[in-house]
Structure formats: C-alpha cells, structure tokens
Amino acid sequence: MTTITRRAITTIAIAATTAGGAATAVAHGDMPASTSPTPSTMAKAGKATKANITVSKAVVRMVPPGSANTAAYMNIRSKGMPDRLLRASVPKSFAMKTELHRSMMVDGQMKMVQQKSIAIPRNGTRVLKMGSFHLMIMGLTGNLVAGKRIRITLTFQKAGRVMVSAPIMEM
Amino acid sequence: MSRTLITAAAVLAGALLLAGCGGGGAGQQATGLTGFTRDPVPQVGGVSLPDVGPVGKGKSVPMRAKPGNLLVVYFGFASCPDICPTTLSDVRGALKRLPVEQRTRVEVAMVTVDPKRDTAKVMRSYVGHFFESWRAYRTTDAAALADAEKAFGASHSITPSKSGGYDVVHSAFTYVVDDQGRLLVEWPFAMPRRDISQDLSTILEEDTNT
Numbered sequence: 001m002t003t004i005t006r007r008a009i010t011t012i013a014i015a016a017t018t019a020g021g022a023a024t025a026v027a028h029g030d031m032p033a034s035t036s037p038t039p040s041t042m043a044k045a046g047k048a049t050k051a052n053i054t055v056s057k058a059v060v061r062m063v064p065p066g067s068a069n070t071a072a073y074m075n076i077r078s079k080g081m082p083d084r085l086l087r088a089s090v091p092k093s094f095a096m097k098t099e100l101h102r103s104m105m106v107d108g109q110m111k112m113v114q115q116k117s118i119a120i121p122r123n124g125t126r127v128l129k130m131g132s133f134h135l136m137i138m139g140l141t142g143n144l145v146a147g148k149r150i151r152i153t154l155t156f157q158k159a160g161r162v163m164v165s166a167p168i169m170e171m
Numbered sequence: 172m173s174r175t176l177i178t179a180a181a182v183l184a185g186a187l188l189l190a191g192c193g194g195g196g197a198g199q200q201a202t203g204l205t206g207f208t209r210d211p212v213p214q215v216g217g218v219s220l221p222d223v224g225p226v227g228k229g230k231s232v233p234m235r236a237k238p239g240n241l242l243v244v245y246f247g248f249a250s251c252p253d254i255c256p257t258t259l260s261d262v263r264g265a266l267k268r269l270p271v272e273q274r275t276r277v278e279v280a281m282v283t284v285d286p287k288r289d290t291a292k293v294m295r296s297y298v299g300h301f302f303e304s305w306r307a308y309r310t311t312d313a314a315a316l317a318d319a320e321k322a323f324g325a326s327h328s329i330t331p332s333k334s335g336g337y338d339v340v341h342s343a344f345t346y347v348v349d350d351q352g353r354l355l356v357e358w359p360f361a362m363p364r365r366d367i368s369q370d371l372s373t374i375l376e377e378d379t380n381t
Contacts, residue, residue, distance in 0.1 A: 063256060064249070064300030066293050071252040103253045109326060110254045110343040110360060114333075130257040131361050137252070171260050 045074075046149070046166035052080045053120070053159040058166035060150050065143040070095075072135040072152060072166055073128045082122040084157040088135045090150055096139030098152075103131050112136065120156070130171075144168050203373055205366040206347075206356040215244075215322045216352010220282065220315060223291035224298065224307040232306060234319070235352035240276040241374060242306075244346040246325040248285035248339050249297040254360060255281075258345055259301045265367035266302075273375045280306035282319060284327035285339050287311075323354065347374065 046058030058074035076085065088098045100115040118133055120126045128134050135152070149165045156162060216235035223229055236242035243262055247255035259281070266274050279302045283289035286309050289297070294307035310316050320326055320342075327341035343360040347370070356370055 061252070061256060063252070064297045066249075066296045068250040068288070069252040071256075101253070105343075105360075106340070108342055109328070109340045111340040112253065112338070130253060134253050171257070 044167050045169075046152070046164040048162055048164040050162045051159040052078050053083060053156055053162055054079065055154065055162055055164045058152065058164045059171075060137065060144075060152075060166050060168045062144055062146045062168050062170040063140075067144075068140060069136060069138045070140060070144065071101075071130075072098075072137060072150075073130065074135075074164065074166070075125050075127050076118075076120050076154075077125040078120040078122060080123060081158060083120040083159055085118040085120060085126075085154055086157055087155040089153045089155075090137055092141075094141060094150055095137045096141070097137075099136045099138065100133070101136040102133045117157070146170050204356045204370050206358040206362065206370050208356050209324075209354070213322065213324070213354040214352055215319075215346075215348055215354050218319045218322045218352075220308040220310045220319055222280075222306045223294050223309050224305055226278075226306050229291070232308075233352065234280070234308075234322075235348055236278060236350045238350050239378065240278060240350060241355075241371060242348045243277060243279045243371075244282065244323065244348055245280070245344075246282045246284050246320060246323070246327065246341060247343075248283050248341070249289045249293050250285070251339065251341075254341075254343050258343065258360060259298075261362065261364050262345060262367060263301050264364040265371065268364065268368040269372060269375075273372055275304070276375055277371060278302075278304045278306065280308055282308040282316075284316065284320075284341050285329070286316075324357075347371070349374070349378070 045056070047056045049055070054077045056075045056077070058072065060072045061070045063070045085100065088100060090098050100118050101112045102115050103110060103112050105111070115133070118126060126133065146168050148168050150168065152164050152166050154162045154164065216233055218234045219231045220234070221227060221229055222232040226232060234242065234244060245255070245258060245262070247258070249255070262279060266277060269277070279298070281294070281298045283294055289309060291309060294309050298305045298307045323346055325342045325344065327339060329337050329339050332338045344357045345362070346357045347355050349355055355374055358367055358370070
C-alpha cells in the first residue's frame with residue numbers, strides 16, 4: 001500500500017518536472033539550470049552545421065575511471081523542414097557502440113528506453129539533455145580524459161551525416 | 172516555470188501522502204524544506220549493508236550518519252550513463268555551495284542495485300570520483316538489498332535486454348538520513364542544486380541550534 005502510494009506520488013512529481021522541462025527545452029533550447037555545465041566550459045562545446053541542421057553545445061559526459069558507459073548531450077536545430085536523427089556513432093577506439101535513448105519515469109522508476117530515431121521539429125530545436133533524450137555511448141574502451149574531444153557522427157534522414165567534435169566534460 | 176511545477180508537485184505529493192496514509196499528527200521538523208518529507212519519518216538506521224568504501228572496508232555499516240552529520244543515500248548503478256551521474260553531480264554541486272563547516276558534515280552513500288557489474292572496485296572508483304567523504308554499499312544478497320530498498324521506499328528491477336545483456340530500471344530519489352537513522356527528506360531526480368544545498372543547510376543549522 002505504502003509502495004503504491006509512493007509510486008503514484010513519484011510519478012506525479014516527475015511528470016510535472018518532465019513536462020515543464022520539455023516545454024522549456026523545445027521553446028528555448030536550454031538545459032535545466034540544475035544540470036547545465038557552467039558557461040565557461042560550455043564555450044568549448046561542439047558545434048556543426050550541415051544543410052538545415054545545426055548541432056550545438058555537444059558534450060560527452062566525464063565518467064569515473066572504469067565506467068562502462070557514458071552519455072552525450074547536444075542541441076539539434078532544424079531550420080525549415082523537420083528531420084529525424086536515425087543513428088549516432090563514435091570511433092571504435094573510444095567505445096563499442098552508440099544508441100539513441102530517452103530517460104523517462106515509468107511507474108515511479110527511472111527507465112531508459114532505446115529510441116529508433118529522434119524527431120527534430122520543423123524550425124525548432126530538439127535538446128538532448130540529462131534525464132531526457134541522449135546518446136548512450138556503450139562499452140568505453142578506456143578511462144575518459146576531461147577536455148579530450150570525441151568525434152560523433154550523426155546520421156539524419158534528410159540532412160545525411162553530420163560530424164561534431166564534442167569535448168569530454170565534467171558536469 | 173519548472174521550479175514552480177516541482178514545488179506544486181511537492182505540495183500535491185505531500186497532500187496525497189497524508190491522505191493516502193491517513194497520517195497526520197506529529198509534524199516534526201519539515202519546516203521550509205523543498206524536498207519531500209514523510210509522516211511519520213521513516214527509520215532506516217537499522218538497515219545495514221556491506222560498505223566497500225574506505226569507511227567500512229567491506230564490513231556492514233548501518234545507514235545512519237556519524238554524530239552531528241548527515242548521510243545522503245542514493246540507490247543506483249555505475250554503468251547508468253544518464254540519471255545516476257546526473258544525480259551524483261547535482262549532489263556534488265550542491266555540496267560545493269555549502270560553507271566548509273557544513274560540507275564536511277555531509278557524507279554521501281551510493282547503494283548499487285547492480286552488484287553483478289558493480290564490483291567493489293568499480294564502486295570505489297565510481298563513488299570516490301564524485302565525493303570526498305563517501306560510502307559504497309554493495310551486497311550480493313538480493314533479499315538484503317530488497318529490505319534496504321523497502322526501508323527507504325526505493326525500488327529497482329532488472330530485465331533482459333534485446334542485446335543479450337540486461338536493463339536496470341530504478342527509483343531515482345536521493346535520501347537524507349541523520350545520525351539517528353531518520354530519513355528526513357528526499358529529492359526527486361533533477362532537483363535544482365541550490366534547493367538540495369538549501370535543504371542540507373537548513374537541516375544542519377537546525378541540528379546545530381538544538
């Protein structure tokens with residue numbers, strides 16, 4: 001009984017948080033203040049433009065030595081037509097594979113759900129951020145070094161391949 | 172905007188909690204905290220799991236803070252790429268906002284819900300990366316872990332994934348326990364650092380004054 005009540009409460013709380021965060025993110029392309037890297041480190045974040053797609057604020061999360069996985073975050077803006085992020089990859093020397101994921105609250109628990117693709121809205125920005133859509137980089141081949149840049153290749157339905165150099169950052 | 176929503180949700184949740192449990196009465200501390208509080212305050216000090224960090228060195232350590240201190244407890248796993256490191260980074264960021272005399276009175280404990288992949292070595296490296304004063308709870312006894320989760324109101328589940336591995340789903344609250352083993356407040360995922368910091372500061376100040 002207690003558990004059920006607790007879960008219901010959690011779901012309400014997180015649903016509210018997520019709804020607010022998502023709305024803000026789509027409108028302004030901002031990360032929530034609590035989880036944004038500091039402005040000074042943000043300046044070095046990766047940026048790339050191809051066709052209608054502009055990728056900005058691309059970063060790879062610094063994780064402790066021995067960690068198997070990490071995540072990458074970025075803003076993806078489409079000027080004009082909507083597009084769709086189909087795949088992402090990093091060099092094999094860095095990690096085994098990269099998947100598109102979304103963290104979400106389900107029945108009071110945080111769950112990561114793999115995404116077949118991530119929609120980029122018409123004339124809008126999709127924010128890949130903590131606790132939401134992100135790239136999951138799996139099977140790290142070694143310990144990460146803060147500041148080192150990782151080449152991320154993004155494949156879009158319309159814009160094709162876009163490469164962005166994202167720094168590893170402590171967040 | 173989202174802050175307002177969180178606050179509204181917290182208020183709503185608080186109301187529901189009272190309604191759901193038919194509680195009332197003993198409205199202890201709970202003054203001016205942004206995180207969720209429960210009534211009655213849960214007692215988790217009786218929970219004891221092996222701490223593979225520098226404090227326990229593999230021995231069982233009860234989940235309560237040292238005298239006059241606070242223990243921040245999080246259930247998660249080290250290969251979690253998004254939620255867990257975000258939460259731990261937020262707690263770290265919140266601690267940095269505290270004056271030294273308060274910061275040194277807060278210890279952070281992570282309890283792994285994935286002991287298979289999170290070996291003692293992985294746990295030490297992981298938790299030690301984030302904090303100066305920490306515990307790394309790890310048990311391979313599933314029943315003991317379940318009991319610990321139950322005491323806090325935490326939960327997790329492990330399901331096979333398409334790729335042949337397994338996915339871990341878990342509750343993502345961060346809990347604050349005092350030296351009496353009382354669970355004083357808990358924060359949902361993505362709680363702003365300033366609010367975490369403020370809650371810790373409020374409790375530590377109350378503790379100093381009494």
